Amino acid sequence: MKLWKLSASALAGLCLAGQAFAADITIRLSHLNPEEAFGSHSGAMTTVFKSLVESNSNGRIEVLLFPNGQLGKDAEVIDQVRAGLVESTISSSGGMAPYFPAVGIFDIPFAFPNIGVASQVIDKDSSFGTAFTADLEDKTGLKVLGLLDSGGFFAFTNSKHPIETVEDMKGLGIRTMTLPTHEAMITSLGGKPLPLAWAEVYTALQTGVADGQMNPVPTIAFTNLDEVQKYLSITNHIITPYIWTMNADFFASLSPEDQYLVSWAADVATDAGRSMSRVLEASDKGLPALMETMEVNVVSSEEIAKFAAAAQPAVRELIEQSYGEEGMTLLNAMMESIAAENAKF
Known part of the structure; x- marks a missing residue:
């Protein structure tokens, strides 16, 4: 009970x-x-x-x-x-x-090419x-x-250094949601996943329990994470519902x-x-404001490809192991929908 x-x-x-x-x-x-x-x-x-x-x-x-x-x-x-x-x-x-648990299918890194496609796919009537x-x-x-979508593509923040390459992820303690797929992604990139409830995040970053976290830019802004994080790296690695x-x-x-x-x-x-x-x-409640208080960098497309190559296989394998045929059916439906919407642009 x-x-x-x-x-x-x-x-x-x-x-x-x-x-x-x-x-x-x-x-x-x-x-x-x-x-x-x-x-x-x-x-x-x-x-x-x-x-x-x-x-x-x-x-x-x-x-x-x-x-x-x-x-x-x-x-x-x-x-x-x-x-x-x-x-x-x-x-x-x-x-x-x-x-x-199958909500974890959204966590295939770099699956969505842009926010236009994401907006069309992440809709209950698509x-x-x-x-x-x-x-x-x-x-x-x-x-x-x-x-x-939960506010846009996720970016990384941390208190140690800019994240420009996969090597920069090594050893960073990154707060994640309590999702095995998020943990697998961070591990595959060389970081240390720290699954924490949202209410605990600010304090964990402030006290150094976690080095960094990942969230959409508006979430980072309106929760004042720039007060406890110095670096913001635009990776657009996942977008969650x-x-x-x-x-x-x-x-x-x-x-x-x-x-x-x-x-x-x-x-x-x-x-x-x-x-x-x-x-x-x-707006001034998003990236422009954060650029005044944080060191912001955009990861190059060449490095993004390396991030994707490192992270996608581990997450896909976990989805197949954890959610079985039903999860893979949903994942394949999402990927087909992404491809179809992308072709319209």
């Missing part, structure tokens, strides 16, 4: 929030990032979703937002959604991995996204409302009209989040 961890303050917040209004239906929506619409992609998504649902239901449905991981760590909140304690959450691939979300729903019992889910029984309990409202509002909100990520990357 699972015990769902909910702090006293979070529990009180849930109770008070449920009593605050007289709406017929309440959707409690959790995410890990800042609540400001212009502060993070999930901040934009949840703001848009709340506005659309509440206004188009004439207040019959209220949406209560719990940003900044207020209700617990990623996997803990997924537990809460599965149990019906919380209606919905937007989670990282690391948070989803314990419930749907040819690949349809198969991916159907499998996730079947394995987890959750309803998928949205699928998008953010997965927006809802308790399936709760969704099924809604009227057909309300299901339609929640679904289209989530689609619009997901598009807003995807667009916000691109804006943040290019």
Whole structure:
């Protein structure tokens, strides 16, 4: 029997929030990032979703937002959604991995050639996204409302030196999500993977428990990792999904009209989040700001090829060993979708 961890303050917040209004239906929506619409992609998504649902239901449905991981760590909140304690959450691939390990197929390094292709493929309505979300729903019992990238391509940061070649990775302690594929990638490049929950990352970098980490540029910026990291190396090595889910029984309990409202509002909100990520990357909340506080370098295409040659075989082998034929079927579907979308440009 699972015990769902909910702090006293979070529990009180849930109770008070449920009593605050007289709406017929309440959707409690959790995410890990800042609540400001212009502060993070999930901040934009949840703001848009709340506005659309509440206004188009004439207040019959209220949406209560719990940003900044207020209700617990990623996997803990997924537990809460599965149990019906919380209606919905937007989670990282690391948070989803314990419930749907095949999310690790996204971790084939350098699989996506550019953000345009990634945006088309990492979508619940793409040819690949349809198969991916159907499998996730079947394995987890959750309803998928949205699928998008987690903020852009991952870059490396560290406190030791610029990463320009594979040799520069040797011996670096790099924080990863709790994903075996991420750990395998770092190991294959000569680094030391340190799987840590997101809430522990800043302190680990500050105290030297970890030398570095990898995340999208907007995430590095809005979490102030430049305060504890000196070097930023643009590698664009992986791009992982953010997965927006809802308790399936709760969704099924809604009227057909309300299901339609929640679904289209989530689609619009997901598009807003995807667009916000691109804006943040290019704005003074993204790379331009980090260039003022960090030493930034872009790894050359020649060196990227060497990174890919070192890392791809290990991750592909792990996916095949860990997820079997089903995982490889999903992986091959993703790679085919990438090739098809790339051919359109």
